[in-house]
Amino acid sequence: xxxxxxxxxxxxxxxxxxxxxxxxxxxxxxxxxxxxxxxxxxxxxxxxxxxxxxxxxxxxxxxxxxxxxxxxxxxxxxxxxxxxxxxxxxxxxxxxxxxxxxxxxxxxxxxxxxxxxxxxxxxxxxxxxxxxxxxxxxxxxxxxxxxxxxxxxxxxxxxxxxxxxxxxxxxxxxxxxxxxxxxxxxxxxxxxxxxxxxxxxxxxxxxxxxxxxxxxxxxxxxxxxxxxxxxxxxxxxxxxxxxxx
Amino acid sequence: xxxxxxxxxxxxxxxxxxxxxxxxxxxxxxxxxxxxxxxxxxxxxxxxxxxxxxxxxxxxxxxxxxxxxxxxxxxxxxxxxxxxxxxxxxxxxxxxxxxxxxxxxxxxxxxxxxxxxxxx
Numbered sequence: 001x002x003x004x005x006x007x008x009x010x011x012x013x014x015x016x017x018x019x020x021x022x023x024x025x026x027x028x029x030x031x032x033x034x035x036x037x038x039x040x041x042x043x044x045x046x047x048x049x050x051x052x053x054x055x056x057x058x059x060x061x062x063x064x065x066x067x068x069x070x071x072x073x074x075x076x077x078x079x080x081x082x083x084x085x086x087x088x089x090x091x092x093x094x095x096x097x098x099x100x101x102x103x104x105x106x107x108x109x110x111x112x113x114x115x116x117x118x119x120x121x122x123x124x125x126x127x128x129x130x131x132x133x134x135x136x137x138x139x140x141x142x143x144x145x146x147x148x149x150x151x152x153x154x155x156x157x158x159x160x161x162x163x164x165x166x167x168x169x170x171x172x173x174x175x176x177x178x179x180x181x182x183x184x185x186x187x188x189x190x191x192x193x194x195x196x197x198x199x200x201x202x203x204x205x206x207x208x209x210x211x212x213x214x215x216x217x218x219x220x221x222x223x224x225x226x227x228x229x230x231x232x233x234x235x236x237x238x239x240x241x242x243x244x245x
Numbered sequence: 246x247x248x249x250x251x252x253x254x255x256x257x258x259x260x261x262x263x264x265x266x267x268x269x270x271x272x273x274x275x276x277x278x279x280x281x282x283x284x285x286x287x288x289x290x291x292x293x294x295x296x297x298x299x300x301x302x303x304x305x306x307x308x309x310x311x312x313x314x315x316x317x318x319x320x321x322x323x324x325x326x327x328x329x330x331x332x333x334x335x336x337x338x339x340x341x342x343x344x345x346x347x348x349x350x351x352x353x354x355x356x357x358x359x360x361x362x363x364x365x
Contacts, residue, residue, distance in 0.1 A: 028310045047309050047316060054313065055320045065321050072314040078304065079311045081255035083276035084262070085301035087283035088293055103355040111348035118340040118347075128332030136336045140344055143315065144274035152272070158322055163337065165316040171341050178342065184349045186356050193349035197341050201316075204308035214305075220348075222277055229272060 014063070017071040024072050027053050040209070042173045047201060083200070086222075089207065089215035096188070096212075097219070104192065108220060111196035112227035115140035116235050120244065130245045135159035137235065138228055139167045142199040145225040149232055164199070171198025172205045187212045195220025247296030254297055255304070258283045 013019040031046040031053070038044045058068055069076070090097075097104070116137060123133045134155035138146040143164050150160040175194045184190060187210060194202040195217035203221055207214025239245045262282055263275030271278075287293055326333055 024313055047312055050313050051316045054317050069314055075311050076314045080259045080276045082304045082308050082311055084255045084258045084279040084283055085304045087280045088301040090284055091287045107348055107351040110351050114347040115344040118343040119336055122340045123332045123336040126332035126335040132329050132332055148272050162319050162322045166337055167341050170337055178345055184353050189349050189352045192352055193345050196348045197345040201312055207305055
């Protein structure tokens with residue numbers, strides 16, 4: 001093998017999913033180590049550090065996102081069965097759930113409604129266009145629900161997807177400081193509020209540290225996502241009456 | 246073998262969720278419907294098979310890895326967001342905080358009231 005074939009080797013590796021799959025997992029393992037070393041500092045949340053490292057690598061190597069995504073589709077696909085698997089922690093929490101169904105339904109409804117109203121209000125106040133407002137509305141819902149909602153309202157799907165991702169990361173970052181500052185110490189309160197505001201990314205973070213928090217976060221993400229979709233037609237009507245659209 | 250079977254069960258429930266939502270034109274994502282279906286079946290059979298427990302815990306504990314491909318899509322929107330970055334950023338940070346705070350406050354009030362009730 002001559003040194004000139006190195007470019008050919010790179011080209012070959014780029015055409016199989018293997019290379020970027022290995023890079024993604026390696027980056028994730030590294031991000032976990034960094035997170036642990038820094039005593040779980042929320043600013044070093046593995047999703048955040050992994051994505052930053054990865055985007056830098058993609059830009060440096062000149063790899064288009066579409067090409068990258070095609071190679072790591074397998075990982076993305078596993079979100080489906082992993083979501084189904086959240087039924088198991090939920091099942092473990094069933095006795096608590098039975099006792100709390102009434103306050104939980106009230107706070108989840110209020111939470112989903114607050115997500116919609118606050119998103120519309122803030123985006124409008126800061127001079128966002130109607131399209132931006134529509135695209136940001138479902139940002140606290142989990143990705144598949146949010147995209148289905150944007151499809152229905154006529155927002156821009158790519159902005160919704162980014163907004164959902166950033167909301168998840170931001171919501172996970174601010175959750176513990178917010179809970180500590182306001183003295184919300186109950187693990188059920190923390191789980192529910194994280195699930196409503198930071199959907200699956202918040203759930204993924206909580207479930208690594210505490211099963212109760214993670215399970216209630218999964219429950220909140222599921223119910224609040226459904227409620228967001230249910231409230232949407234009313235919300236659209238309200239926005240039209242206010243002439244914000 | 247038991248692990249493969251457990252993985253198969255998860256996929257099967259996702260498939261069932263996907264199928265039912267399409268059939269009845271319910272705009273709920275298939276995986277979430279599958280999760281509710283599996284929960285229902287676990288309640289009916291009153292327990293979790295150990296292999297399903299192990300496979301699920303493994304998959305869930307690396308949920309963050311699975312989100313990396315989707316979140317990296319942020320790099321596509323750098324340009325699109327330049328023109329409206331302020332309402333976008335403000336909507337993100339402030340609205341997420343408000344949602345988190347209001348939800349936690351509501352539920353926390355309930356727990357506090359119940360505690361006071363219990364101690365009386």
